[in-house]
Amino acid sequence: xxxxxxxxxxxxxxxxxxxxxxxxxxxxxxxxxxxxxxxxxxxxxxxxxxxxxxxxxxxxxxxxxxxxxxxxxxxxxxxxxxxxxxxxxxxxxxxxxxxxxxxxxxxxxxxxxxxxxxxxxxxxxxxxxxxxxxxxxxxxxxxxxxxxxxxxxxxxx
Numbered sequence: 001x002x003x004x005x006x007x008x009x010x011x012x013x014x015x016x017x018x019x020x021x022x023x024x025x026x027x028x029x030x031x032x033x034x035x036x037x038x039x040x041x042x043x044x045x046x047x048x049x050x051x052x053x054x055x056x057x058x059x060x061x062x063x064x065x066x067x068x069x070x071x072x073x074x075x076x077x078x079x080x081x082x083x084x085x086x087x088x089x090x091x092x093x094x095x096x097x098x099x100x101x102x103x104x105x106x107x108x109x110x111x112x113x114x115x116x117x118x119x120x121x122x123x124x125x126x127x128x129x130x131x132x133x134x135x136x137x138x139x140x141x142x143x144x145x146x147x148x149x150x151x152x153x154x155x156x157x
Contacts, residue, residue, distance in 0.1 A: 036156040037064040037132070041079035041149075048145035055084045062089075064153065071096040071105065082147065085113035093123060093134070101126050107136065130155035 041060035046052075062077015073093040081087040091109035098104070107121040124135045132153035140146040 032070060033068040035066045035068065037066065037153045038062070038156060039064055039075070039077060039134070040152045040154070041077070042152065044082055044147050044149040046082065046145040046147045047140055051145045054082045054145065054147075055080065056082065058082065058149070060087070062151075064093075071103075075107070075109075081113050083113060087111050087113040089119075091119075093125070095123070095125060101128055103127075107134075125153075127153070130157075 039062040041058050041062065044054070044056050044058050046054040046056065058079050058081060060077060060079025062075060062079075065074045067073070071094055073095065075092055076090040078086065078088050089109045089111035091107065091111075093105060093107050095103035095105035103125045105123055105125075107119065107123050109119045109121070110117055111119055121136045121138060124137070126133050126135075132155075134151040134153065136147075136149040136151075138146045
């Protein structure tokens with residue numbers, strides 16, 4: 001197994017093991033203070049555009065609920081994906097690491113319009129007050145072009 005591929009497979013498992021102690025139960029989610037966000041999907045950039053005619057304008061909208069005091073964010077929404085297919089998704093972000101306005105972790109989603117309906121994607125989020133952004137960064141993998149994907153966030157409160 002190539003080292004990069006092995007790292008991509010093992011990194012989410014290692015993060016999950018580290019965060020197992022921080023995994024909240026349903027009561028925590030129900031009673032936790034939270035902040036609601038509207039998300040606007042928009043752009044992606046593929047590192048190997050010659051492999052396919054990728055769609056890099058990806059309009060869409062969604063909803064996020066960020067649970068204060070936990071690394072968890074629930075998310076659902078729609079966008080037009082890079083395969084030029086409709087994507088409806090539901091899942092969450094686990095963002096256990098922070099540095100200033102930046103949080104680092106992964107999206108875990110069930111999504112339509114992709115070869116696999118289950119997606120786990122490395123993510124960086126930034127937030128300044130009521131505005132934020134999610135950046136997904138996936139390196140090139142065998143048979144698949146890596147990409148950067150951008151989503152903007154706007155607080156509802």
